[in-house]
Amino acid sequence: MNSFSYSRARDVAAAVDEVALPERQAKFIAGGTNLLDLMKENVMHPRHLVDITHLELNTIEDTLEGGLRLGALVTNADTAYHEQVDTRYPLLSKAILAGASPQLRNMATNGGNLMQRTRCYYFYDTATPCNKREPGTGCSAIRGFNRIHAILGTSEHCIATHPSDMCVALAALEAKVHVRGPHGDRAIPFADFHRLPGDTPELDNNLQPDELITAIELPPQGFADHHSYLKLRDRTSYAFALVSVAAALELDGDTIREARLALGGVAHKPWRDPEAEALLIGKSATRESFQLAAEKILQGAKGFPYNEFKIELARRAIVRAFEQALTNEK
């Protein structure tokens, strides 16, 4: 790990000020579970860390609109086990609890989870070219071992995936990300938060370097009655997703009134397709309907030599997740 200086931010305004000076090459540190890991690997090397763990962004509160506002510094564990989250947004609880380990979830924060970087092996390996780590050097994964890589929204410059489970649920729930920057506050719809790699794979998301995530806002609709988070991986626990599915339904008898579908492990951001969801509206909640939606969302999926299997895996996982959502079975 490189040497760096350290300061503890008093309040949100001070945190934004402290990180803003470009010559300082500063970064926020929250749980530390991703940043310190990457610093030990010499993938990231900030010269200054601004500790934001003492900011008062550590509460979960009702919003006026009837939703819930999750503070950026609340830990993933406290969020998942929060009584309101667990009862009104169980999809989110389940997605969080499907990720990492209890120790890591006790440290990891909601803001940090959104900002975590890809687990692409070449991104971590400073001996190999990687456009995300060092723009312009090339992508080692495209012709390398790409089993864990993306099948949707890739570019010739990067085929990495976003590794978060929590974010897949937040995408399905249409959360909003509240941020504070030097010029004030803004809210980013979840679908616009993360980016596709395009020709700037070094940018994971649209947050500016001097902006601080302050909260994640959940809208009132939580799909508590019919939802499922299905995570498929190489071992049953403590592993990143090969494919994960957040599925949610609002039913009127047997008829689908509203549907949400987001995929993890398949793209540079949680993957949604409004047309696939629209296909389900007004249909009866059957396997055939779910298959149609699966076909639609995977239209245009493109495999690489070692991850071709993900396309069929995702197709089946989507159908299974919707079937589980019908009964809320685990």
Next chain:
Amino acid sequence: MYRSAENEIVEEVENQVHPPTSITLKINGTETRLHVAPWTSLLDALREYLDLTGTKKGCDHGQCGACTVLVNGKRINSCLTLAVMKEGTDITTIEGLAQGEALHPLQKAFIEHDAFQCGYCTPGQICSAVGLMNEGKAKTRDDVRELMSGNICRCGAYTNIVDAIEEVMHTQPAPCHE
């Protein structure tokens, strides 16, 4: 150390920019003051500065759980946290679990159930199990398996580890001391 004048200057500047920070941690009940660099992990602070070598370094990347300690009663990976960030917290390591000669019930159960072979993962397993009991979320054997998945055992003592935890969980349903 450095031959060129230039390098000497660099070193001096580095030391001015990054002076060791003085922090106070309450470790196993005792207020402890230490001087650490900003980049010293809590794990290294415990092992290298305080000689509390019960806490183990396995992977140093949050993947194995050998470094698990309790901070304010919650289990965390001490390898992925900076000592300076834990200023003012209450830390319990494996050395702080026994009361004098009386072992913690989980320590006793690990011995009775033969829940280790080489013992390298054991301090982390036991601290993690204390955290699991404080959390109170595990009800079934499968829950214990899932909620202990952050602790890897190279020797594969998993079955006996779960036996040991289950026994203590069922005889002491209330959270045990931190």
